Amino acid sequence: MELGKKTWVFADGDLPPHGDTEPLGHEALMVVNNGEKDAHLTLTLLFEDKEPVEGIHLTVPARRVNCFRMDYPVGEEQFQIPFGQYAVILNSDLPVVCLYGRLDRRPDMAYYPIAGYSI
Numbered sequence: 001m002e003l004g005k006k007t008w009v010f011a012d013g014d015l016p017p018h019g020d021t022e023p024l025g026h027e028a029l030m031v032v033n034n035g036e037k038d039a040h041l042t043l044t045l046l047f048e049d050k051e052p053v054e055g056i057h058l059t060v061p062a063r064r065v066n067c068f069r070m071d072y073p074v075g076e077e078q079f080q081i082p083f084g085q086y087a088v089i090l091n092s093d094l095p096v097v098c099l100y101g102r103l104d105r106r107p108d109m110a111y112y113p114i115a116g117y118s119i
Contacts, residue, residue, distance in 0.1 A: 003034045004095035005118035013045075013086040013100070015071055025103045027070040029088065032097040033060040039094040043075065046087040053079060060096065 015027055033039040043056040056075035060066045073080050090098060100116055 001034070002095050004032070004092075004097040006092045006095055007119040008088075008090040008092075008096075008098045008116050009119075010088040010090075010098075010100040010116045013070065013081075013088055014102070015081060015083045015086075027100065027102045029068045029070060029090070030065060030099045030101065031058075031060045031068070031090075032065045033062060033094065034097070035062055035094050037062050037094060039092050039096050041090055041092045041096070044089040044091075045079075045081065046089070047082075048085045 010029070013027060015025075031039070031041065039060045039062075041058040041060065042054075043058065045053040045056070047053075056077050056079050058066070058068060058075050068074060070081055088100070098116055098118070
């Protein structure tokens with residue numbers, strides 16, 4: 001059974017800042033590919049104060065899940081997302097299921113999923 005959609009939008013990217021010795025949290029994009037072929041993804045990043053970054057390429061093998069930490073260099077291009085507000089538009093050549101999550105270690109914060117919209 002094929003699961004998922006080919007286009008996903010996550011509007012609330014906001015990397016937690018670095019602390020004195022380590023990051024105060026991170027965000028991650030989790031992608032499930034239940035299909036029989038590898039899924040090839042292309043990300044576009046939108047920012048409040050700069051031009052979009054397009055063409056970040058990721059691959060999720062067939063019948064696998066991958067977790068992409070967004071505070072690490074992302075994709076084949078190894079793009080480093082700057083701290084602050086951003087949004088992700090994900091396009092896949094095959095249907096996939098996606099979830100975005102944030103771990104925030106600042107006081108009174110926690111881990112929580114970020115709602116996405118699939119088309």
